[in-house]
Amino acid sequence: MAKIETPQPIRGAQSLLGEEADRFHEVVAAFDRVRRLYGFKRVEVPLIEPTQVFARTMGETTDVVSKEMYSFDDRSGDSITLRPEFTAGICRAYLSEGWQRFVPLKVATHGAAFRYERPQKGRYRQFHQLDAEIIGAAEPQADVELLALGSQLLAELGIGAVTLKLNTLGDAESRDSWRSQLVEHFAAHRGELSEDSQERLEKNPLRILDSKDPRDRKFVETAPVMTPSAEAEDFFGKVRQGLDAAGVAYELDPHLVRGLDYYRHTAFEFVTDQLGAQGTVIAGGRYDGLVEQLGGPHTPAVGWAAGIERLAMMIDAPAIELIDAAIVVEDDVAMDSAWAAATRLRKAGLSVEIVASGSPRKRFDRAVKKGAREIIVLGAADGEVTRRVKSNDVPRVEALLA
Numbered sequence: 463m464a465k466i467e468t469p470q471p472i473r474g475a476q477s478l479l480g481e482e483a484d485r486f487h488e489v490v491a492a493f494d495r496v497r498r499l500y501g502f503k504r505v506e507v508p509l510i511e512p513t514q515v516f517a518r519t520m521g522e523t524t525d526v527v528s529k530e531m532y533s534f535d536d537r538s539g540d541s542i543t544l545r546p547e548f549t550a551g552i553c554r555a556y557l558s559e560g561w562q563r564f565v566p567l568k569v570a571t572h573g574a575a576f577r578y579e580r581p582q583k584g585r586y587r588q589f590h591q592l593d594a595e596i597i598g599a600a601e602p603q604a605d606v607e608l609l610a611l612g613s614q615l616l617a618e619l620g621i622g623a624v625t626l627k628l629n630t631l632g633d634a635e636s637r638d639s640w641r642s643q644l645v646e647h648f649a650a651h652r653g654e655l656s657e658d659s660q661e662r663l664e665k666n667p668l669r670i671l672d673s674k675d676p677r678d679r680k681f682v683e684t685a686p687v688m689t690p691s692a693e694a695e696d697f698f699g700k701v702r703q704g705l706d707a708a709g710v711a712y713e714l715d716p717h718l719v720r721g722l723d724y725y726r727h728t729a730f731e732f733v734t735d736q737l738g739a740q741g742t743v744i745a746g747g748r749y750d751g752l753v754e755q756l757g758g759p760h761t762p763a764v765g766w767a768a769g770i771e772r773l774a775m776m777i778d779a780p781a782i783e784l785i786d787a788a789i790v791v792e793d794d795v796a797m798d799s800a801w802a803a804a805t806r807l808r809k810a811g812l813s814v815e816i817v818a819s820g821s822p823r824k825r826f827d828r829a830v831k832k833g834a835r836e837i838i839v840l841g842a843a844d845g846e847v848t849r850r851v852k853s854n855d856v857p858r859v860e861a862l863l864a
Contacts, residue, residue, distance in 0.1 A: 565598025
């Protein structure tokens with residue numbers, strides 16, 4: 463008979479067990495606690511969307527859309543995509559599900575996302591994100607609230623040595639002027655730009671600012687800096703004032719940009735030096751023009767995303783959860799009594815494991831190694847089930863089993 467080969471995991475996907483899984487879920491649990499404190503409703507959106515949801519909102523010329531998305535035709539011939547991020551899907555649902563009636567809409571979610579890229583520390587092809595969005599709020603207070611949420615999440619997780627980098631991208635007027643300056647600047651060096659940036663110059667010159675190609679960097683470094691309008695300066699000033707009042711420290715970073723045209727005003731990243739090159743743990747900004755890209759009305763919005771895997775790498779291992787009680791079955795005659803006892807204890811809110819396999823002489827030792835707070839031993843004598851309890855509170859356990 464031919465040997466059956468064990469399937470190997472897909473490169474860039476990971477399975478978690480024990481401490482790694484506990485760290486992952488500690489991040490999710492902290493996020494769920496903090497988003498409730500800020501009044502963010504839990505939302506769920508599909509794992510798959512029409513490809514145009516992401517192509518329209520993330521830009522045809524971005525690396526994510528052109529190189530990294532998992533897109534394919536379904537049986538009906540429609541192009542669908544495994545989500546590479548959450549914001550576009552949430553905005554699609556905002557329009558198609560009639561969520562406009564809830565504005566300002568404060569929502570949060572978490573789950574898997576997919577991008578085809580080179581796997582490395584803290585970066586996977588199947589990864590998981592936390593996501594928080596405020597849709598329909600034009601006021602700078604919304605930006606402050608999201609940043610305060612992110613800051614408190616990191617504090618709850620015990621993650622220090624993180625710096626909030628902050629910049630303004632101006633309003634539509636500021637960005638239009640800046641875009642014209644960038645086109646003029648990069649067009650003067652068109653032949654020296656990378657092939658990708660030459661294509662971006664025609665479609666979205668702001669994307670050149672995100673280029674990591676060494677051929678582009680010297681031109682990016684000498685590119686014109688955006689000068690915000692008076693209204694944009696006022697907006698940014700109120701964001702900074704709110705952060706100061708909320709006790710959220712930040713550093714200004716005039717080189718922090720978002721390449722897509724629908725981004726406005728605030729751009730931000732929480733950055734650490736503990737993860738090497740992949741130092742951003744939370745990133746986001748205001749995207750007042752995104753809903754329009756999906757065919758909706760002008761809708762101000764701001765949001766951020768965070769990689770769960772990256773955050774999980776930075777937190778202490780959660781305390782091991784000890785089980786409340788272990789039921790040791792010394793004689794199989796007592797098995798039915800073990801099930802009855804376990805059911806009663808679980809209904810009383812105690813965690814219980816039954817130890818009924820392996821050598822009867824070693825079952826008690828196995829229960830001890832599990833670190834159970836209480837141990838109930840069930841045996842048999844003269845055909846009757848016997849019971850003894852090793853417990854810190856024998857009367858309490860006896861009462862529950864009575």
